[in-house]
Each structure stands twice: as structure tokens, then as C-alpha cells.
Amino acid sequence: MNKIFTNIVTVLSVILLIFLYQKTQLVDTEQHNQVISTLGTLKQLEAVWINQVLHSRLALNNNYDAMADTWITLETTHQRWQDFQLKRIYGENIAHAEYQKTAYLAQITKRREYIEQFKSVNAILSNSVRYFPTAVSELMRLEDTKLLVGDVNALLSAVLRYSLLPEKETQIQKLIDNLQEKGALSEQDIRSQINIIASHARTILKYRPYIDAILEQINILSTAQKIDLLTTTYVNLQDARLNESTPYHQMLMVFSGLLLLLILFIAYRLRVSYTALNRANQQLKTANDTLEQRVTERTRILSHTLEQLKDSQMQLVQSEKMASLGQMVAGLVHEINTPLGYVKSNIQLIQTIFSNLKHVLQEYRALIVNIPDHISNGKKLKTQIEEFDELKEDDSTGEELLKDALYGLKQIFELVINLKNFSRLDLSNISKVDLHEGLNSSLLIAKHLFKNKITINKQYGDIPKVKCAPSQINQVFLNLLTNAVQAIENKGSIIITTRVKNDHVLVLIQDNGKGIPKKVLPKIFDPFFTTKDIGEGTGMGLSISYKILQEHGGNIEVTSQEGKGTTFTVSLPTGI
Amino acid sequence: MLFRVLICIILSLMQNVCAKEPITPIPLTMDLNPDKVALGQLLFEDKRLSHDNTIACVSCHDLAKGGTDQLSHSIGINDTEGDINAPTVFNSGFNFRQFWNGRAATLEEQVHGPIHHPKEMGSHWIEVINKLKKDQAYLKKFKALYPQGIQIQNIKEAIALYERSLFTPNARFDQYLRGNHKAISSDEKKGYTLFKQYGCIACHQGMNIGGNLYQVFGVLNNYFEQRGNITQADLGRFTVTGKEYDRYRFKVPSLRNVEITAPYFHDGSAKTLKEAVDIMAFHQLGRTIPEHEKQLIVIFLKTLTGTYQGVLLK
Numbered sequence: 001m002n003k004i005f006t007n008i009v010t011v012l013s014v015i016l017l018i019f020l021y022q023k024t025q026l027v028d029t030e031q032h033n034q035v036i037s038t039l040g041t042l043k044q045l046e047a048v049w050i051n052q053v054l055h056s057r058l059a060l061n062n063n064y065d066a067m068a069d070t071w072i073t074l075e076t077t078h079q080r081w082q083d084f085q086l087k088r089i090y091g092e093n094i095a096h097a098e099y100q101k102t103a104y105l106a107q108i109t110k111r112r113e114y115i116e117q118f119k120s121v122n123a124i125l126s127n128s129v130r131y132f133p134t135a136v137s138e139l140m141r142l143e144d145t146k147l148l149v150g151d152v153n154a155l156l157s158a159v160l161r162y163s164l165l166p167e168k169e170t171q172i173q174k175l176i177d178n179l180q181e182k183g184a185l186s187e188q189d190i191r192s193q194i195n196i197i198a199s200h201a202r203t204i205l206k207y208r209p210y211i212d213a214i215l216e217q218i219n220i221l222s223t224a225q226k227i228d229l230l231t232t233t234y235v236n237l238q239d240a241r242l243n244e245s246t247p248y249h250q251m252l253m254v255f256s257g258l259l260l261l262l263i264l265f266i267a268y269r270l271r272v273s274y275t276a277l278n279r280a281n282q283q284l285k286t287a288n289d290t291l292e293q294r295v296t297e298r299t300r301i302l303s304h305t306l307e308q309l310k311d312s313q314m315q316l317v318q319s320e321k322m323a324s325l326g327q328m329v330a331g332l333v334h335e336i337n338t339p340l341g342y343v344k345s346n347i348q349l350i351q352t353i354f355s356n357l358k359h360v361l362q363e364y365r366a367l368i369v370n371i372p373d374h375i376s377n378g379k380k381l382k383t384q385i386e387e388f389d390e391l392k393e394d395d396s397t398g399e400e401l402l403k404d405a406l407y408g409l410k411q412i413f414e415l416v417i418n419l420k421n422f423s424r425l426d427l428s429n430i431s432k433v434d435l436h437e438g439l440n441s442s443l444l445i446a447k448h449l450f451k452n453k454i455t456i457n458k459q460y461g462d463i464p465k466v467k468c469a470p471s472q473i474n475q476v477f478l479n480l481l482t483n484a485v486q487a488i489e490n491k492g493s494i495i496i497t498t499r500v501k502n503d504h505v506l507v508l509i510q511d512n513g514k515g516i517p518k519k520v521l522p523k524i525f526d527p528f529f530t531t532k533d534i535g536e537g538t539g540m541g542l543s544i545s546y547k548i549l550q551e552h553g554g555n556i557e558v559t560s561q562e563g564k565g566t567t568f569t570v571s572l573p574t575g576i
Numbered sequence: 577m578l579f580r581v582l583i584c585i586i587l588s589l590m591q592n593v594c595a596k597e598p599i600t601p602i603p604l605t606m607d608l609n610p611d612k613v614a615l616g617q618l619l620f621e622d623k624r625l626s627h628d629n630t631i632a633c634v635s636c637h638d639l640a641k642g643g644t645d646q647l648s649h650s651i652g653i654n655d656t657e658g659d660i661n662a663p664t665v666f667n668s669g670f671n672f673r674q675f676w677n678g679r680a681a682t683l684e685e686q687v688h689g690p691i692h693h694p695k696e697m698g699s700h701w702i703e704v705i706n707k708l709k710k711d712q713a714y715l716k717k718f719k720a721l722y723p724q725g726i727q728i729q730n731i732k733e734a735i736a737l738y739e740r741s742l743f744t745p746n747a748r749f750d751q752y753l754r755g756n757h758k759a760i761s762s763d764e765k766k767g768y769t770l771f772k773q774y775g776c777i778a779c780h781q782g783m784n785i786g787g788n789l790y791q792v793f794g795v796l797n798n799y800f801e802q803r804g805n806i807t808q809a810d811l812g813r814f815t816v817t818g819k820e821y822d823r824y825r826f827k828v829p830s831l832r833n834v835e836i837t838a839p840y841f842h843d844g845s846a847k848t849l850k851e852a853v854d855i856m857a858f859h860q861l862g863r864t865i866p867e868h869e870k871q872l873i874v875i876f877l878k879t880l881t882g883t884y885q886g887v888l889l890k
């Protein structure tokens with residue numbers, strides 16, 4: 001019900017609006033202005049036209065093209081006027097204006113006829129006036145015309161005066177008749193020349209006043225006044241129309257004012273509901289945002305957990321690896337230790353035996369001097385002892401060899417102890433550890449990598465023991481040393497420095513290898529990042545080291561210059 | 577009185593000082609819609625515009641014959657002889673009115689005449705339009721140029737536009753007017769001077785050397801009384817206005833290309849230019865011109881032959 005009512009109101013107001021609008025559109029100011037300006041043009045063109053007529057009369061114009069063109073322009077302007085839908089512009093009341101228009105057109109047509117006459121007459125008159133003196137002198141050039149001189153001259157001056165001021169026509173008429181009478185008895189050529197003069201004089205007599213009459217007519221027929229009247233008529237019509245439409249204008253104003261209010265009201269309503277909608281939207285958006293935030297939060301936590309999981313898995317693998325390595329090394333150490341023990345004690349035994357034997361032999365030598373050669377086997381004994389003496393000359397050599405063997409054994413022992421150290425770490429938990437010891441054992445393990453190309457420069461400072469898991473710390477050292485060796489392409493050196501800084505122990509492993517490009521530097525601690533060939537590197541070394549130090553509350557840092565070398569700094573808290 | 581004389585003298589002096597030639601050259605180019613011109617040409621050359629499909633506009637206005645038929649009186653349909661001489665269509669666009677008596681204001685208006693004239697094409701618009709509408713080519717061409725298609729107004733416009741394209745610039749005399757003093761010989765220049773001195777210029781002036789005013793044929797000596805046998809056509813503008821004043825009054829014809837548009841005058845009575853000049857001198861100027869001067873005027877008139885589409889008319 002309400003809806004139908006609204007629709008009806010809408011339709012009605014649109015109809016009313018259109019009606020009022022059309023009523024106010026009655027006044028077409030632009031068209032009216034065009035009509036008025038057309039009239040203005042006409043007036044102007046006519047002025048130009050008349051000016052051209054006068055110019056022709058005074059022989060300032062020497063052809064009629066300009067005049068003809070002006071008329072054509074006038075005609076097209078008339079056509080334009082004709083084409084206006086005057087009834088639409090001014091309403092039905094244009095009878096009077098139409099009457100005035102017809103009157104104007106009739107007048108200008110008449111004026112035009114006079115102007116055409118003017119053109120004809122002007123041409124003829126000017127020809128005759130111009131020719132007249134020539135015609136007279138042509139007559140005088142003929143023989144036997146002396147008698148005529150007086151009459152001819154009188155006629156010439158009278159005609160020329162007449163051409164300027166058309167007066168005393170009858171007098172000239174008489175002069176013409178006179179001349180013709182006098183010449184009547186003359187020769188044929190004189191007679192015909194007199195006739196020519198007469199006909200031109202008559203032409204002037206005929207056309208000179210005629211052209212004045214034409215010009216006067218042209219003047220009288222000026223349409224300027226008629227155009228002014230028409231302009232006034234049109235303006236009045238326009239005013240009437242304006243008056244007629246004024247109430248509609250006002251109504252339209254009021255009505256559109258009302259409509260405007262209505263629209264404002266609707267706009268207000270719209271705004272209110274829009275605000276409500278907006279608020280709801282806002283809430284929805286906030287909810288959405290929170291949701292999103294929570295999701296990201298979750299994702300972050302999840303990925304963090306995943307990372308942790310990955311890390312611990314890696315650690316697990318690592319410790320597994322180390323544990324089995326430790327077990328293997330421990331077994332190996334044990335296996336080697338046992339035979340090594342008795343090899344050592346045996347050699348020490350041999351050493352003792354050997355030096356005892358030396359004493360015995362010296363005793364023998366002293367005794368043998370006293371034994372005669374003929375005593376049985378005396379000679380044989382002597383030679384045997386001498387042989388042994390020969391051996392004695394080398395006895396230092398023999399001792400040396402044993403010494404060397406012992407030294408070798410000692411070295412094997414050291415290695416085994418180191419291996420033991422290295423593996424023990426896996427088994428052991430955190431304990432106070434001498435880092436130098438760890439460094440040394442790492443160096444030993446890595447020794448085979450050095451070959452001849454690398455010199456090790458140890459600059460151990462005075463550092464306290466550090467609480468840590470030695471197996472893991474050793475692994476860090478081994479990794480760093482391996483990387484350093486691998487970074488050195490030809491010959492180079494590795495400087496290992498230890499010192500205390502604040503409550504940390506620093507271990508610097510510095511190589512003069514190829515260095516790390518700036519681009520690569522941030523990635524080296526990433527797991528699986530490697531620049532090395534497959535098989536040579538896994539990319540796990542530094543990431544594990546980093547991990548280990550993190551767990552110890554320590555840190556590992558790197559500075560590197562491409563082409564110059566790299567320094568890794570391991571720092572571990574001293575712990576109290 | 578003296579004052580007026582003085583003014584006249586001063587004015588005539590002024591006229592000499594700023595002396596302009598009373599004849600102006602034809603423009604070298606005109607801006608006309610080439611498609612409409614082409615359509616106009618088709619219509620101009622189309623015999624279907626006549627009742628029995630035997631005569632086209634071009635039959636009486638042959639461009640090869642100076643835009644005329646070179647007959648005293650034209651021959652229309654059924655070999656009917658007309659009453660009047662056919663003027664050239666060349667430069668007709670520059671005339672202030674059309675026909676000898678100026679009864680058509682414009683070229684557009686003029687087209688109506690020959691189509692309906694019983695001694696020319698003897699047809700009428702309905703017949704013409706029906707014939708044209710049967711021609712697919714016309715239907716297409718008109719549609720392309722005029723939204724309303726084949727209509728009287730559009731046929732008129734196309735033909736008129738074609739006629740406006742028949743202008744003949746660059747006559748030797750025009751070249752002279754444009755400043756090329758060698759374009760005409762000294763005799764031809766003398767002829768021009770005589771043309772002005774004798775007063776031909778009073779009527780034959782402007783760009784078309786005529787074509788912009790009416791004048792009685794026989795101003796100083798009655799032409800028709802001497803010739804005799806006066807016909808309807810001789811009445812000139814009288815037949816249009818009915819005014820005694822207009823009896824024997826004609827549009828002064830253009831003298832452009834006059835060398836190739838013989839015979840001359842509305843009655844086609846003068847077979848040569850010399851005859852025409854003779855008649856003009858006697859009847860329009862009331863004078864006789866010596867033989868050698870006439871000759872000079874004639875050779876001057878021959879410098880008025882222009883070019884159409886760049887080719888000198890013959």
C-alpha cells in the first residue's frame with residue numbers, strides 16, 4: 001500500500017516537473033538573440049550596399065561585383081531569417097511581425113530593382129558623359145565645321161554643366177536642335193557625327209535626372225526603420241513570452257526547492273542507514289582482522305615449532321652420530337691400548353735386557369783376554385766376542401732404534417688418549433674443560449688435512465677452564481679447522497688465538513684463505529648451505545656449530561674479507 | 577556649385593590614383609565537394625533527364641564547344657528548334673543571375689528550366705526521379721552523399737555544384753592582371769585600352785566581364801527595330817517583370833571564352849566577334865569603331881579564353 005502510494009507520488013512529481021520545465025522553456029533566448037542579430041546583419045549589409053551604390057555613382061567602384069555579392073549575402077541572410085521557426089520562438093502571436101516582415105521584404109525587393117536600374121543607367125550615363133567631349137572634338141576635326149564651333153562649344157559646356165547639375169534642360173534641348181538644324185546641310189560625315197553628339201546629349205539629358213530620381217528612390221526605400229520596428233516587435237514578443245513564463249518559473253523554483261528538500265531528507269536517511277551499515281561492516285572487518293591475526297600468530301608458532309622440531313631432529317641425528325662415533329672410538333682405543341701396553345712394556349724390557357747384555361759383554365771381553373787361543377774353543381769364543389764388539393760399535397744405534405720405537409709408541413699412546421678424550425666427551429656431560437686441550441686434540445685429528453701446505457700458529461692465552469660439553473665444543477673446533485683448511489687453496493696459515501674478554505673466553509680461528517663473498521656471508525650458518533662440491537661438504541658444519549654454542553650460552557661470529565681470509569670467533573661464558 | 581565641381585575633380589583624381597583594373601582574374605582553385613561534383617557531372621551528361629532519353633544537358637552545353645552548342649538556336653527533344661541561343665555553362669557560377677533575362681536567381685533554381693522546357697528536355701521531376709531511382713548506381717551514390725537519397729533538391733545541388741566546377745582560370749589576360757606583363761602582346765594591350773576607352777567596360781566588367789547587371793540591348797540605337805521580326809525571346813526581362821522599363825533588357829553576358837562561344841547574342845545573330853563588336857559599338861555605345869581598332873578589340877577578347885582542368889579551351 002505504502003509502496004504504491006510512493007510510486008504514484010514519484011510519477012506525479014516527475015510529470016509536474018516536466019510540465020513546468022516545458023512551460024519555462026517557452027522562452028528560447030538563444031534563438032531570439034539569433035533573430036535579432038540576423039536583423040542587425042541585414043541592416044549592416046544594406047548600409048554596405050548603399051555605400052557601394054554611392055561609390056559606383058562617384059566612379060570609385062569600377063565594377064559591380066561587390067554590389068552583386070552583397071545582394072547575394074543579403075538574400076542568404078533573408079533565407080536564414082525565413083528558416084527561423086518564428087512561431088516556436090515567439091508563439092502564435094506573430095501575425096503583426098509577419099506583416100512587418102512581408103513589408104520589409106517587399107521594400108527591399110523594390111529597393112533592389114532600383115539598384116539594378118541604377119547599375120544600368122549609371123553605366124550608360126557615365127559612358128556618354130565621358131565620351132561627349134571626345135565626340136565634340138571628333139566633330140571639330142572634320143573639315144568645314146568652323147561655322148559650327150560656337151554652337152558646339154555652347155552645347156558642350158551646357159551638357160557638362162548639366163552632367164554636374166541637371167538644370168535648364170529645355171535650353172540644352174534647344175542647343176541640340178539648333179546644332180542639328182545648322183548641320184543639316186553639311187556633308188554626310190558631319191551630319192552623322194552631329195547625330196552621334198545629339199544622341200549622347202539626349203542620353204545625358206534623359207538619364208542625368210533619372211539617376212538622381214533613382215538614387216532618391218533608393219534613399220527613400222531605406223529599410224533601416226522597418227528593421228528597427230521589426231526588432232522592437234520581436235523584442236516585445238520575447239518580453240511577452242518572458243512574462244507569460246514567469247509564474248511557471250516561480251512554480252518551478254518552488255517545486256524544485258521542495259524536491260531538493262525531499263532529496264536532502266532522503267540523503268539524510270541514506271546516510272543514517274549507511275552509517276549503521278558501515279559500523280556493522282567495521283565490526284565484521286575487525287572480527288576478520290582478529291581472525292587473520294590469530295591465524296598468522298598460529299602459523300608463526302607452528303612454523304616455529306616445526307623449526308624447533310627440525311632442529312632437535314638434527315641435533316638428535318648429530319648426537320646419535322657422535323655417540324656411535326664415540327663408542328667406536330672407545331672400542332678401538334681399548335683394542336689398541338691392550339696390545340700397545342704390552343708392546344711398550346716388552347720394548348722397555350728389551351731395552352733393559354739390551355743394556356744388561358752390554359754389561360755382560362764388557363765383562364766377557366775383559367775375561368777373554370786371559371784365555372789362550374789353544375784352549376778348546378778359546379779361539380772361537382774370541383772371534384765371537386769380537387764380532388759382538390763390532391756390533392758394540394753400533395750399540396748407540398741399537399739404543400737409538402729402541403728409543404725411536406718407544407717414542408713412536410708414545411705418540412700412538414698420545415693419539416689414543418686424544419681419541420679417548422674426543423670420544424669420552426660424548427659420554428661425559430658438562431664438565432670443566434681446558435679448551436687448549438680440546439683445540440689440540442682437534443688439531444691432531446685434523447692434522448692429516450694440513451699436509452705440507454698449512455702452518456698452524458697457536459697463540460694460546462691464559463684462559464680458565466670452561467664449563468661445557470667437551471665433545472661438542474671439540475666438534476665446533478674441528479668444523480672450523482676443516483672449513484679453514486678447505487678455504488686455503490695453496491699454502492697458508494691458520495692462527496688460533498685464545499683469550500679472555502669480560503666473562504667470556506674467546507677462541508679465534510683465523511685463516512688466510514679465499515674468504516667469503518658478501519653475498520654468501522649471511523647464509524653460511526643456514527643448514528645445508530654449502531658452496532662445496534657434492535661429497536665434499538654437506539653444509540651442516542656451521543649450522544651445528546652455531547647450535548652447539550647457542551646451547552652453551554655462547555656465540556659464534558664471523559668476519560671475512562674476500563680474497564684475504566676469514567676469522568671465526570667462538571665465545572663461551574666462563575661460568576663461575 | 578564650385579564646391580561640387582571641386583569634389584568631383586578630387587574624386588576622379590583619387591580614382592586615377594588608386595586605379596584598379598575593372599576586371600579581376602578568376603580564382604585558380606575552388607573548394608567544392610569532389611564527390612558531389614562527380615555526381616553532378618553524371619547527371620549533367622545523363623539523357624534520362626529528358627522525356628525521350630535523347631537529350632542531356634551536355635547536348636546543348638558541350639564542353640568541347642566552349643560549353644555551348646554553337647548553334648544560333650538550340651535544338652531540343654524531337655529536333656525542336658528553341659527560341660534562343662544557348663549561353664555557355666563555363667563560369668556560369670559567377671553570374672549574378674541565370675538565363676538571358678535573369679529569371680533564375682541561382683544555378684540550383686536554373687536546373688528546373690531546361691528539364692521542363694518543352695523545346696529542350698520536355699520532362700518533369702516525377703519522371704526524372706522515377707528513372708533515376710531505377711538505377712542502382714544512382715541510388716547508391718545519392719545515398720552516400722545525401723541522407724534523403726534521390727530528391728529534387730539534391731539533383732539540383734549536384735548539377736549546380738558541377739557547373740560551379742566549370743570555371744576557367746588562368747586566361748592570358750588573367751595572367752596579365754596578376755602581374756605578368758608579357759602574358760599579352762602590345763596589340764592585345766591596345767585592344768584592352770580601347771575596350772575601356774570606348775566604354776565597353778561600363779557594362780562588361782568584374783570578374784566575369786559581364787554577368788553582374790542588366791542592360792537594354794540597343795541603348796543608343798534600337799537594335800530590334802533594325803533587325804525586325806521581334807519574338808517573345810527578344811522582350812528580355814520584360815517577360816519576367818512585365819514592366820515597360822525592362823523591354824529588351826538582358827543580362828549583360830560574360831565575355832570570358834567569348835572566342836569559342838559563337839554565334840553571339842541571345843538571338844545568335846552575330847556569327848563572328850567582329851560582327852558582335854560592331855553591333856555593340858553602334859547599339860550600346862552609339863558609335864562606330866574604325867576597322868583597325870575593332871581588330872585590336874577582337875584580339876583582346878581572344879585573350880579571355882581560359883583553361884578548364886589545366887587545359888586551354890578550344
Ligand SMILES: Nc1ncnc2c1ncn2[C@@H]1O[C@H](COP(=O)(O)OP(=O)(O)OP(=O)(O)O)[C@@H](O)[C@H]1O
Pocket residue numbers: 479483484487511513514515516524525529530531532536537538539540541542543566
Ligand atoms: N673459513 C672459511 N673460509 C671460506 N669460506 C668458509 C669458511 N667457513 C665456511 N665457509 C663457507 O661457509 C659454507 C658453509 O660452511 P659449513 O661448514 O656450514 O658447510 P661446508 O663446509 O660446506 O660442509 P660440511 O662442513 O658440512 O662438510 C661453506 O660451504 C663455505 O662456503
Ligand SMILES: [Mg+2]
Pocket residue numbers: 479482483537539541542
Ligand atoms: Mg664445513
